[in-house]
Amino acid sequence: MLESRELTKKYGSKTAVDHVSISLEPGHIYAMLGPNGSGKTTWMKMAGGLVKPTSGEILYNGAPIGINSKRDIAYMSTEPYFYNWMTAKDVGKYYQDFFADFSMERYHELLERMELTPDLKTKALSSGMMAKLKIAVTMARDARVYLLDEPLNGIDLLARDEIMRSILQSSGSDKLLLISSHLVEELETIADYAIFLKQSHLIEIVATDTLREEQGKSVADRYREIYGHGGEN
Amino acid sequence: MGKLLKYEFRKTMFLKLIMLVLTAVAEVLFLFAAYRKDPDSPLIGISIFLLVMIASAGITFIGLYSMLVLQRDLNTKQSYMLFMTPHSGYTIVGAKVLENGISLLLTGVFYSLLAALDIYIIFKQYVTLDDIVRMIQDMLRSMDLPTELSATTAVLIFFTLLASWLSTIVCAYLAIILSAAVLAGKRFSGVVSFILFLAITIAFGRIANLILKALPSMKIESSMLVQIGMSLVLSVILYLISGWMVDKKLSV
Numbered sequence: 001m002l003e004s005r006e007l008t009k010k011y012g013s014k015t016a017v018d019h020v021s022i023s024l025e026p027g028h029i030y031a032m033l034g035p036n037g038s039g040k041t042t043w044m045k046m047a048g049g050l051v052k053p054t055s056g057e058i059l060y061n062g063a064p065i066g067i068n069s070k071r072d073i074a075y076m077s078t079e080p081y082f083y084n085w086m087t088a089k090d091v092g093k094y095y096q097d098f099f100a101d102f103s104m105e106r107y108h109e110l111l112e113r114m115e116l117t118p119d120l121k122t123k124a125l126s127s128g129m130m131a132k133l134k135i136a137v138t139m140a141r142d143a144r145v146y147l148l149d150e151p152l153n154g155i156d157l158l159a160r161d162e163i164m165r166s167i168l169q170s171s172g173s174d175k176l177l178l179i180s181s182h183l184v185e186e187l188e189t190i191a192d193y194a195i196f197l198k199q200s201h202l203i204e205i206v207a208t209d210t211l212r213e214e215q216g217k218s219v220a221d222r223y224r225e226i227y228g229h230g231g232e233n
Numbered sequence: 234m235g236k237l238l239k240y241e242f243r244k245t246m247f248l249k250l251i252m253l254v255l256t257a258v259a260e261v262l263f264l265f266a267a268y269r270k271d272p273d274s275p276l277i278g279i280s281i282f283l284l285v286m287i288a289s290a291g292i293t294f295i296g297l298y299s300m301l302v303l304q305r306d307l308n309t310k311q312s313y314m315l316f317m318t319p320h321s322g323y324t325i326v327g328a329k330v331l332e333n334g335i336s337l338l339l340t341g342v343f344y345s346l347l348a349a350l351d352i353y354i355i356f357k358q359y360v361t362l363d364d365i366v367r368m369i370q371d372m373l374r375s376m377d378l379p380t381e382l383s384a385t386t387a388v389l390i391f392f393t394l395l396a397s398w399l400s401t402i403v404c405a406y407l408a409i410i411l412s413a414a415v416l417a418g419k420r421f422s423g424v425v426s427f428i429l430f431l432a433i434t435i436a437f438g439r440i441a442n443l444i445l446k447a448l449p450s451m452k453i454e455s456s457m458l459v460q461i462g463m464s465l466v467l468s469v470i471l472y473l474i475s476g477w478m479v480d481k482k483l484s485v
Contacts, residue, residue: 045484048317049316049317050312050313050316050317050484050485051484051485052481052482052483052484066321067319067320067321068319070317070318070319071319075313075317077310077313079310079313080310081310081311081312081313081314082311082314083244083311083314084311085243085247094240094314097236097239097240098236098318098319099318099319
């Protein structure tokens with residue numbers, strides 16, 4: 001469904017993603033893991049059509065990323081990106097205007113669950129509230145693919161539960177979810193596969209069940225093995 | 234395209250509101266002065282000066298502000314809002330060019346109608362028709378334009394200026410996109426794109442002059458039609474290059 005072949009992105013002399021080949025299939029939740037600068041965000045942005053690869057290719061249902069893939073892929077950036085003049089209501093209207101799979105009803109339901117109101121101005125939101133708004137508007141799409149970059153960043157524990165619930169509600173046999181996060185334990189509970197990236201390279205893709213059953217390790221254990229104790233070193 | 238256009242108008246709404254408020258203030262001042270009919274008061278002169286300044290600055294700022302909006306749409310995180318929508322680079326840039334063209338046209342028509350109304354009021358309140366005709370002829374003579382101005386010529390002058398300004402704006406778009414797409418992260422990318430903007434503008438001006446000179450002698454109206462055509466062709470070419478660059482090269 002979503003596949004990168006020898007995908008590379010360079011910013012000047014810095015290589016953000018280096019010959020990464022991954023094939024992701026529907027019906028699964030993938031956790032994309034790795035410390036800062038490992039290439040997670042850049043890979044997702046390329047899949048979302050926001051960043052152009054330097055070499056290699058990224059395909060959605062066999063075709064290059066473009067207008068058609070953007071109709072099916074719901075991308076949520078880790079950074080705030082709404083226009084300053086928008087209220088939460090405007091954000092919903094914007095998505096409704098551009099994405100046929102957006103449900104205003106579900107959006108309002110998610111806003112309520114996240115304890116947000118439609119009249120909130122985006123420029124006045126705290127980072128936690130902004131994160132919740134981004135999740136609400138992204139998950140209100142009935143997309144085929146969800147790319148969620150650090151959806152749990154800056155979010156308190158209770159809201160985190162709501163977000164995880166929304167994510168799980170959106171999963172299905174024809175859906176693909178790719179989530180990046182530093183909170184490995186949190187993702188471990190829902191992810192079918194873990195993708196480990198390190199210094200712009202793909203280290204491995206492993207089924208979380210296999211890891212537990214055959215190697216007797218959790219995803220967090222494997223994370224520590226790959227990146228060293230603490231993960232960020 | 235319609236939805237994109239709607240949001241492009243929304244992005245420039247604030248500037249237009251400011252222009253409208255300033256115009257309203259100057260117009261109220263003008264109407265008040267005209268109503269008082271005091272020949273010694275400087276108010277009428279001041280208000281006319283203000284209206285002319287606001288109209289000229291307004292049309293200039295609409296172009297400049299659209300460049301600022303594009304710059305922001307390419308170089309801040311807000312770019313995700315635009316580029317995650319299922320539209321091609323051609324449609325995205327097209328919506329921006331179209332919004333600017335429509336805004337310039339409507340602003341031009343608005344200020345032309347307002348000017349016509351105010352000239353009519355001056356005529357009714359202050360001077361004779363002959364004075365007004367003489368005043369307009371003096372102004373046209375100073376601009377090397379025909380003094381016997383027909384409605385057709387006036388409309389052609391309006392569209393020549395509009396098309397020329399539009400081509401300048403689209404050229405600036407290309408320079409901004411080039412800076413963001415191809416020269417991103419490179420040293421002096423801003424300077425390079427500004428030089429490119431100047432080079433295209435100057436080269437086009439020279440080519441346009443050469444073409445006009447090469448053509449057989451023609452009336453000024455025909456010459457203006459050729460200029461409008463050339464400006465629009467240049468705008469389309471620059472737009473196509475910009476759209477291609479956004480589609481193939483731009484990372485936000």
